Amino acid sequence: MVSRRSVPVRKLSLDKRLKTFEEVVLGYTESEALEEAKRCLKCKLEPCSKACPLNIDIAKFVEYIKERRFKKALEVILEKNPFPAITGRVCPQEVLCQRDCTLRKLGDPLAIGKLERFLGDYQIENNIMDLKVPEKVKGKVAIVGSGPAGLMGAVELRKLGYEVTIFEALHEAGGVMVYGIPEFRLPRRVLRFYINYVKKLGVNIVLDSVIGKIFTIEELLRDYDAVLLATGAGTPKFLNIPGEELNGVYSANEFLIRINLMKAYKFPYYDTPIKLGKRIAVVGGGNTAMDVSRIALRLGVEEVIVLYRRTEAEMPARREEVENAKEEGVKFMLLTQPIALIGDENGWVRKVKCIKMKLGKPDASGRRRPIPIPGSEFDVEVDNVVIAIGAEVNKLIQRTTPDLKVDRKGHVIVDEYGRTSIERVYAAGDVVTGAATVIEALAAAKKVAHTIHRDLHGGD
Amino acid sequence: MFKILSNHIIAPEIRKIEIYAPEIAKRAKAGQFVVIRVDERGERIPLTLVDWNPNKGSITLVFQEVGVTTKKLGRVKKGKYILDVIGPLGNPTEVKNYGTIVGVGGGVGNACLLPVMREFKRAGNYTVSMIGARTSELLILEDELSEVSDELYIATDDGSRGYKGFVTDLLKRFLERRRPDLVYAVGPTIMMKVVSSITKPYGVKTIVSLNPIMVDGTGMCGACRVIVGGKLRFACIDGPEFDGHQVNFDALMNRLRMYKEEEELALSLLEKSIKR
Numbered sequence: 001m002v003s004r005r006s007v008p009v010r011k012l013s014l015d016k017r018l019k020t021f022e023e024v025v026l027g028y029t030e031s032e033a034l035e036e037a038k039r040c041l042k043c044k045l046e047p048c049s050k051a052c053p054l055n056i057d058i059a060k061f062v063e064y065i066k067e068r069r070f071k072k073a074l075e076v077i078l079e080k081n082p083f084p085a086i087t088g089r090v091c092p093q094e095v096l097c098q099r100d101c102t103l104r105k106l107g108d109p110l111a112i113g114k115l116e117r118f119l120g121d122y123q124i125e126n127n128i129m130d131l132k133v134p135e136k137v138k139g140k141v142a143i144v145g146s147g148p149a150g151l152m153g154a155v156e157l158r159k160l161g162y163e164v165t166i167f168e169a170l171h172e173a174g175g176v177m178v179y180g181i182p183e184f185r186l187p188r189r190v191l192r193f194y195i196n197y198v199k200k201l202g203v204n205i206v207l208d209s210v211i212g213k214i215f216t217i218e219e220l221l222r223d224y225d226a227v228l229l230a231t232g233a234g235t236p237k238f239l240n241i242p243g244e245e246l247n248g249v250y251s252a253n254e255f256l257i258r259i260n261l262m263k264a265y266k267f268p269y270y271d272t273p274i275k276l277g278k279r280i281a282v283v284g285g286g287n288t289a290m291d292v293s294r295i296a297l298r299l300g301v302e303e304v305i306v307l308y309r310r311t312e313a314e315m316p317a318r319r320e321e322v323e324n325a326k327e328e329g330v331k332f333m334l335l336t337q338p339i340a341l342i343g344d345e346n347g348w349v350r351k352v353k354c355i356k357m358k359l360g361k362p363d364a365s366g367r368r369r370p371i372p373i374p375g376s377e378f379d380v381e382v383d384n385v386v387i388a389i390g391a392e393v394n395k396l397i398q399r400t401t402p403d404l405k406v407d408r409k410g411h412v413i414v415d416e417y418g419r420t421s422i423e424r425v426y427a428a429g430d431v432v433t434g435a436a437t438v439i440e441a442l443a444a445a446k447k448v449a450h451t452i453h454r455d456l457h458g459g460d
Numbered sequence: 461m462f463k464i465l466s467n468h469i470i471a472p473e474i475r476k477i478e479i480y481a482p483e484i485a486k487r488a489k490a491g492q493f494v495v496i497r498v499d500e501r502g503e504r505i506p507l508t509l510v511d512w513n514p515n516k517g518s519i520t521l522v523f524q525e526v527g528v529t530t531k532k533l534g535r536v537k538k539g540k541y542i543l544d545v546i547g548p549l550g551n552p553t554e555v556k557n558y559g560t561i562v563g564v565g566g567g568v569g570n571a572c573l574l575p576v577m578r579e580f581k582r583a584g585n586y587t588v589s590m591i592g593a594r595t596s597e598l599l600i601l602e603d604e605l606s607e608v609s610d611e612l613y614i615a616t617d618d619g620s621r622g623y624k625g626f627v628t629d630l631l632k633r634f635l636e637r638r639r640p641d642l643v644y645a646v647g648p649t650i651m652m653k654v655v656s657s658i659t660k661p662y663g664v665k666t667i668v669s670l671n672p673i674m675v676d677g678t679g680m681c682g683a684c685r686v687i688v689g690g691k692l693r694f695a696c697i698d699g700p701e702f703d704g705h706q707v708n709f710d711a712l713m714n715r716l717r718m719y720k721e722e723e724e725l726a727l728s729l730l731e732k733s734i735k736r
Binding site for chain 1: 483484487497501502503504528529543544545546547548549675676678679680681682683685686687692697708711714715717718719722723725726729
């Protein structure tokens with residue numbers, strides 16, 4: 001008889017969590033992985049693989065886990081996904097592979113994500129790297145951005161026989177995985193393993209290079225056979241309410257960059273500061289809002305309040321992350337919309353003026369639209385506000401590339417194969433779709449890598 | 461890694477540094493800046509490009525040693541390296557023939573004025589430069605600015621050189637008699653604010669080059685947001701130059717003060733470690 005419940009995953013104890021940036025979810029041990037793998041029903045229809053953007057043969061790798069053939073299991077994943085220790089941690093499996101798992105009819109779905117992560121960690125522990133690349137060089141491709149889409153495009157193109165150079169604007173590679181996602185969700189050793197892997201494959205990563213400024217797309221096209229834009233969605237949105245210029249107010253991006261990239265939590269040992277008081281309001285209900293909130297607690301902020309304009313059911317954050325945030329003590333003020341930030345005589349934010357909302361009919365996103373309740377204004381006293389209401393695409397390249405067709409929001413317009421309006425220029429990931437998930441960016445970049453191969457060499 | 465080609469003191473606590481950055485040198489334009497990071501634990505800070513030499517592959521920066529990063533940068537000797545130089549960032553100055561242009565510089569801003577006035581001159585403008593400093597020994601790049609200016613006026617707070625008073629007084633007196641087609645100001649925020657308030661009643665188009673706190677310098681963090689015409693703009697990608705009559709200078713000055721205590725703490729720690 002199959003157990004209705006998944007093998008629970010161990011987590012770092014609460015008191016330890018709040019003092020460090022160590023990873024919270026500890027992952028399965030070998031015996032836990034074995035026990036969980038046994039739950040798989042091996043359905044013929046494979047609803048899990050079908051829902052996986054990379055079509056990983058899930059039933060197959062789970063079967064190998066059952067047989068304790070972990071290397072074989074890992075190889076099954078690596079055929080489709082070079083970064084299992086990343087996706088095993090940050091994929092929203094509950095809405096992808098685990099969503100249609102037959103076991104859900106009984107209880108918990110198979111913990112596919114945890115099993116994938118188990119194999120990813122196995123890979124890192126045993127330093128397993130698939131470094132096979134064709135000897136003959138088929139051409140040269142420039143990739144702009146070293147986030148999920150850029151790294152995936154690089155691996156795929158390298159394996160197809162291309163020389164690949166990635167241009168990264170920041171001083172470290174990894175994109176959102178280095179500046180955005182905190183270490184307690186994605187330890188830097190995991191990211192470093194894969195960056196190192198990409199370099200070992202022969203990919204040249206050039207840091208400190210802002211494309212659109214140091215080289216234009218036109219210039220890249222002179223030196224490369226194709227250009228893949230994988231610049232992501234890295235520009236923060238603001239609320240456009242009074243007071244956002246006040247001191248003490250951060251965009252989530254600035255907050256995360258200061259912490260994750262610049263290590264402001266080690267100030268003054270590191271030179272970049274961050275200035276937080278006792279009480280902080282985080283505006284937004286996505287994963288980023290949860291990340292910011294949980295970091296703030298680790299930095300000693302006494303009270304962290306998430307202000308979200310709908311209810312918990314509509315929050316875009318992963319369930320798991322909301323639970324982690326709650327466990328750690330993050331408070332939630334739901335159906336609450338900030339309408340102004342109010343500062344003191346020193347220009348420091350002290351209050352968030354809010355209005356209560358109620359839910360109306362569903363809007364374009366399918367979620368019920370929040371409607372302000374007249375006369376329900378109230379103030380929340382704060383020492384900081386972090387605005388985590390999403391990110392837009394950075395328009396740096398678009399501005400210096402007039403022929404590149406973009407939509408009203410600046411997203412690069414591509415055909416179904418990832419071709420932009422400029423010949424030999426392709427795009428994948430958030431720069432096309434707007435802010436989305438790591439796995440979607442990986443899937444898109446993989447597809448576009450094959451388009452590039454087809455266009456340059458007929459795909460042979 | 462970027463090699464330091466030269467590093468000189470040109471006035472008390474003001475340094476001129478040349479860095480080997482050939483790709484930036486090839487593409488730099490007047491009005492743009494770079495972001496630098498000295499070492500692994502370093503902060504990213506923006507510095508205006510003062511000069512560049514594509515043949516030599518070098519860029520030139522001028523900075524005052526006021527904070528941890530500039531002190532660290534000042535201590536990197538010729539032949540040594542700094543970790544990161546990112547650029548050229550920001551939008552270049554819109555250079556065309558406006559007619560008569562008054563360039564107003566203050567302090568280290570005088571160095572930033574140089575490439576802009578050079579380009580304005582090259583585009584056929586009649587160039588008037590007004591530079592100010594606290595005292596004569598802090599006046600920098602006077603000869604270079606003189607070369608690209610049809611007229612050059614100097615003001616020092618203590619009267620040790622040129623007019624005794626603020627450079628903005630010179631501008632005020634100039635506008636009482638003559639009407640330039642453009643005023644360009646770069647320097648301390650308070651100076652740019654005063655310049656903008658002086659030119660406004662005359663309706664003279666005024667461009668200011670802002671220098672707010674930045675982190676990435678590429679539009680990712682929004683630390684450099686300023687209110688221009690009532691709207692939030694990012695100085696790094698929308699600027700750094702804006703219409704001075706539209707800029708909310710008070711908000712900008714407030715934001716520049718945000719980390720004053722942290723800056724002082726970090727600086728005192730650095731100075732202690734240097735002494736040791």
